[in-house]
Amino acid sequence: MNRSRIWIAMAAALAITCGVAQAAKAPVAPPTLADVIKDSPAAAWRELDPANTLYMDVAGGRIVIELAPDFAPLHAANIKTLVREKYFDGLVVLRSQDNYVAQWGDADEKNPRSLGSVKPRLADEFAVPIVPGSAFKRLKDGDIYAPQVGHVNSFPAARDPKAGLTWLTHCYAMVGVGRDNDSDSGNGSSLYVINGHAPRHLDRNVTVVGRVMQGMSLLSSLPRGTGRLGFYEQPEQQLKIASMRVAADLPAAERVKLEVMRSDTPTFDAAVSAVRHRGGDWFKYSPERVELCNVPIVVRERK
Amino acid sequence: MNRSRIWIAMAAALAITCGVAQAAKAPVAPPTLADVIKDSPAAAWRELDPANTLYMDVAGGRIVIELAPDFAPLHAANIKTLVREKYFDGLVVLRSQDNYVAQWGDADEKNPRSLGSVKPRLADEFAVPIVPGSAFKRLKDGDIYAPQVGHVNSFPAARDPKAGLTWLTHCYAMVGVGRDNDSDSGNGSSLYVINGHAPRHLDRNVTVVGRVMQGMSLLSSLPRGTGRLGFYEQPEQQLKIASMRVAADLPAAERVKLEVMRSDTPTFDAAVSAVRHRGGDWFKYSPERVELCNVPIVVRERK
Numbered sequence: 090m091n092r093s094r095i096w097i098a099m100a101a102a103l104a105i106t107c108g109v110a111q112a113a114k115a116p117v118a119p120p121t122l123a124d125v126i127k128d129s130p131a132a133a134w135r136e137l138d139p140a141n142t143l144y145m146d147v148a149g150g151r152i153v154i155e156l157a158p159d160f161a162p163l164h165a166a167n168i169k170t171l172v173r174e175k176y177f178d179g180l181v182v183l184r185s186q187d188n189y190v191a192q193w194g195d196a197d198e199k200n201p202r203s204l205g206s207v208k209p210r211l212a213d214e215f216a217v218p219i220v221p222g223s224a225f226k227r228l229k230d231g232d233i234y235a236p237q238v239g240h241v242n243s244f245p246a247a248r249d250p251k252a253g254l255t256w257l258t259h260c261y262a263m264v265g266v267g268r269d270n271d272s273d274s275g276n277g278s279s280l281y282v283i284n285g286h287a288p289r290h291l292d293r294n295v296t297v298v299g300r301v302m303q304g305m306s307l308l309s310s311l312p313r314g315t316g317r318l319g320f321y322e323q324p325e326q327q328l329k330i331a332s333m334r335v336a337a338d339l340p341a342a343e344r345v346k347l348e349v350m351r352s353d354t355p356t357f358d359a360a361v362s363a364v365r366h367r368g369g370d371w372f373k374y375s376p377e378r379v380e381l382c383n384v385p386i387v388v389r390e391r392k
Numbered sequence: 393m394n395r396s397r398i399w400i401a402m403a404a405a406l407a408i409t410c411g412v413a414q415a416a417k418a419p420v421a422p423p424t425l426a427d428v429i430k431d432s433p434a435a436a437w438r439e440l441d442p443a444n445t446l447y448m449d450v451a452g453g454r455i456v457i458e459l460a461p462d463f464a465p466l467h468a469a470n471i472k473t474l475v476r477e478k479y480f481d482g483l484v485v486l487r488s489q490d491n492y493v494a495q496w497g498d499a500d501e502k503n504p505r506s507l508g509s510v511k512p513r514l515a516d517e518f519a520v521p522i523v524p525g526s527a528f529k530r531l532k533d534g535d536i537y538a539p540q541v542g543h544v545n546s547f548p549a550a551r552d553p554k555a556g557l558t559w560l561t562h563c564y565a566m567v568g569v570g571r572d573n574d575s576d577s578g579n580g581s582s583l584y585v586i587n588g589h590a591p592r593h594l595d596r597n598v599t600v601v602g603r604v605m606q607g608m609s610l611l612s613s614l615p616r617g618t619g620r621l622g623f624y625e626q627p628e629q630q631l632k633i634a635s636m637r638v639a640a641d642l643p644a645a646e647r648v649k650l651e652v653m654r655s656d657t658p659t660f661d662a663a664v665s666a667v668r669h670r671g672g673d674w675f676k677y678s679p680e681r682v683e684l685c686n687v688p689i690v691v692r693e694r695k
Binding site for chain 1: 491533535537564565573575587588590591592595609612615616673674676681682683686
């Protein structure tokens, strides 16, 4: 046995470029995702916006979250205020529920930390009006939950043109705002991230604020909590948040240099095309379709 | 702040029963998933089949896998032979790739373990003929990847009636057979489990053999490998498999007592209905739809 045999879906994962031998058989082999990335121009990428990027530092490393203020301006502003007032420093990841969410915030119910200048209630941003002319790169394969789905500024999103509304979708690594029963009971002081199959039934029920762009495995690989809903039963099981910072507040030299493939580019179209059509030596059947949360959001280090 | 505020999607996760106050507002509150489970008759459940259930014991506990021989008779037989010849005992989980798969097998490329009485090549079972009259509980909301989807014997599956074919789908916790480029290059000696959003593009490209029915968090919470495709770079990072056994080979008293909700029952229909329609105090918007991999496969201890 050699290791290649057990690399299931090697091509699936990285879309290995066809070699010369294959090219001879199929002269116009369609580009793979790896090809698309390799051949992409600089203009196909954008830097994470320092003004809306958060660094959450934990024992294992740094988690980089980009906020999407176009979809949740009030909550993004609240979260940045909380971060700047160091609300999250020393708080914990208090819940990890398998195939659902990891959630962080204040675990102390009796003596909760002050929210500082942030008000405890905030109007919900479950869905927002569609801005005419905004860059929505629509996926052509449809969706089970929404009339239209696609990408806006590299974030997965859905639209209901009849209602004139759009919202971010609960794909893997998306970050949302915890709330109680009342729609305005969330304020950004407790956040969660999707760690499994997209729970799309949460769409339009919570304010989704952004996405983990790097360091997701620090949250996805946490031991699952054994309490109800995955809460940790012992404080020592909780992962401590050393600090949360807004990238723009750090000197440029200290920021994480990351860029994401822009969804409003021909490169992104080619990437979607590459995952719809699976070629190469490994695939025997190509879906010729792709579902929203299976479209890769490609993030890489910026040179 | 009290903890309830940060229990996002409490109702989403456990579908809390509406209380009396809600019943007064809406006298015929639709049942939640918790209601459906609570009110279910014994006949709505089936014991995991001991002849096709595997116990994979690791340092943290036991992982229970049920095979689906109707979809992969050759591979299920191979895997049981390998298990009975103790092929897996002492092997390792050698790969954990975020939002994709964890995979186990033989990490020793130079001196691979003997496959015993199992042949290295086996005809693929990527899809199998539809058996007329078999119990396929079709989901009505459609699918992005397949003409029809639903459940067979509590496993998520897809169908192409025109082609006369059916196959298990790559939902979370489903187990598949690693292979090299050739369709017949898998044999069951290397297995993987889906640990993130369903990579449905793998459907019909690998033989899916079953599902992790208990202990999934032991595999999903593994640290992600830092090598290419999530391979662990150091042997000490690999999780050791103490043993794999067929449940039927253990005395009945030593088996894990588990049962799964039968998909060919009115109870299952009610469960699907409950997750399509989300009511209660927490939900503000109900999807009225559900996607295949979001249908809960409910497993519980058998009394």
